[in-house]
Amino acid sequence: MSKKILIVDDEPNIVFSVEFLMKRSGYEVVSAADGEQAMQLLADEVPDLMILDVMMPRKNGFEVCAEVRNDQRLSDLPILMLSAKGRDAEIKKGLSLGADAYITKPFSTHELVEKVNQLLQRRSEEE
């Protein structure tokens, strides 16, 4: 069974590319346009990995990250933060709030796929 990835970003153009990229790499994809929508989706179903943007309306990526880590059911969901905020302090903040990886925009699609594969592999090894 293919792994499921949740993409959360408010910009449809990046969602479109990443979705295409992930599907091509053999993953199943669901997407949300903001943090609240993402939390709703997570309530119904737990994906295998979440690609999370930081700056979004309603609920931002940091909040989503913190909520996910506080939720027992979701606590070991791998989170890959994908953000236009590229300062060291912000990267550190993302990682401390519980992100497993932090990639700044713009990014190389190869690198993104590699990171996703890596995180999923690590998780299956842990299990």
Place this chain on the structure above:
Amino acid sequence: MIEKWSLRFRVFLFFALIALMVPALLGSALWFAAGRIGPESVPHLVLWGGAAGFALIGLVLWVWLKFDDHVVAPINTLTSDLQTLTHTNAEHGIETEPGRYLGLLAPAAREMAIALESAQKKLNQEIEEATRKVELQRTRLETTLRDLNEGVLVCNMNHKILLYNRRALNILHYTGEIGLNRSVSNLLSTPSIAHSLEYLTGQLEIDQSEPEFSAHVVCSTSDGRHIIEGQLSLILDSDERTATGYVVTFDDVTEKLAELAKRDRILRDAVEGLRAPVANLRAATEMLIDNENMDDEGRRQFENVLSEESDHLSKRLQELSQDYREIVTGHWPMSDVYSSTLLNCVVRRFKAEDTIQCLINGDPLWMHCDSLSIVELTERIIRKIAEETSATTFELEPRSEKDKVFIDICWAGELVRSGMLDSWLSESFDECLKGMTGHDILENHKAVIWSEAQADGMAYLRLPLPLAKEDHRPLSFDLHGTGGRPEFYDFDLLKNLDNNQFSERDLRELTYVVFDTETTGLEPSDGDEIIQLAGVRIVNGRILSGEYFNQLVNPGCTIPASSTDIHHITEAMVSDQPPITDVLPRFHDYVGDAVMVAHNAAFDMKFLQMKEAVCGVTFDNPVLDTVLLSAYIHDHSKQHTLDVLAERFGVEIEAQYRHTALGDSIATAEVFLRMIDLMKAKGIHTFADAVAVSEKMVEFRSQQARY
């Protein structure tokens, strides 16, 4: 007792005693002789004895007269000469002629006088020299402080201002509340100053070999509109351990901070804001490249993304470059320049030439530019136009339009073609402008230049320059006073302690605002209005000629000709002046918590109080009236007009200032200061004393009015 008698009287008594002894001794000698010789000798003895006695008394009298004339009188003269010499006038000199019978005493005194005189002269010279030096240093200090580009405030530990300079005034003077002996909290939000002081004085208390004496302060003005940044330094006592006051040197950084914030925002936008669109572009591009065999639908969608994102990116870049232009040119050093100063520089450059003549038209305006490069550019352009169009006369005129000041160069002749103008602007200036071109200069000023024909048939070249950054309208109080140097400081306030109860404080120590109004008439309740309001401050017994308040007021009604005859204020003079609702709150700030003094204060206070409600201020300050005080000091039945008082006290009111609110305020203040001295002599020392006698005079006058 005897010492108190004059020398002359004592010498007289001495001779009188001898004169008395003559008949007594002679009489008793003859008495014995008559006893021995027998009664027949009595007539002879009486005759000869009497003759001898009278001769002797005559002799004593004669010696006394001589002694009095040649010894006693000269000693007296010499004594008074020596006294004058010692106590008042060293050049007085000593005459030797009257003292010629006193041996060497008079010459010796004379020598001493001469020595004293020369010593005194030398001393005076040295004092004069020292005073001159101090004065010179003082002037230098004043000049330095006055023209310093930073604001300077010196305060005592009670936060009362002892010194401020012109720049501080410009930065902090919004409502007229800056002034000597005023609290600094009227001007600045004090927590950050208090914190710096706490920190520094704390440093002093810790036993440190080299404590810090100054700290960095950033705080806002009390109205919150401006942010100032600067340095706060302690003023230490001679023991170097106790602070007696502090100095704040500061600058207005509001604009600088706003500009920095803007710069930060633009940089952040440039870096962070472009990440997302570039990421979108890159991801889509990589998808297209990596998936050559994508179906047409997919390819079309990705191409859509590419086109959308490129579009978005171009727009962002456009916005950024707009913002960038605004900040990047903001850093060429520029200052506020008065157009007449700048244009006169241009005119002077053609003064020696017959071929080109420049004139300046219009009212001068303030603008913000680099004076030198604009002068150079204007000069060059005029020369080029003259060459090209053979025009010889150029008119220069500053004009204010929207948010720019246009420098218009106007001549009779052809326009300048835009291509021509461009080629002129491309030529570089020599080393005085470091090889800049006309284009560079315009770029620095965010300006463009063009030539156009106007309705008057003349050709124009228009150069728009930025508006002045600061408000250059004259301040509401007259900095230059009415002659003399403005007083910006009073270090005596360093020791001014506020611990006395107000009413028990010495009249000399209090701060006063002596004020006067000019009005349209005498009845405020019948609709008469204030048309001029002026005040002067007295601090530490000194009239502060640097802190006058003087403001014409638009009364919003006609000014009767009969009142114009008195104060010479016409309707034309007040038509563009602020209304009382603007002026009175400012005056209220100016007065602060000072004692208000006026000549016939009840009249002026009535006018102020009529306007309190509409202006939203209340004057509940203590008030003194110079009419009432004069009635107490002098005979109450006398006249107490300001003219009479001024004459009585030798206060001169220059004719041009008489019956102006400011002139009368100054005169009243001078009179009031002299009254304080006189009252002191009559036992009136404190404010409470002065109020008590004023009340007595009010009572007395109302009783008089009843009869």
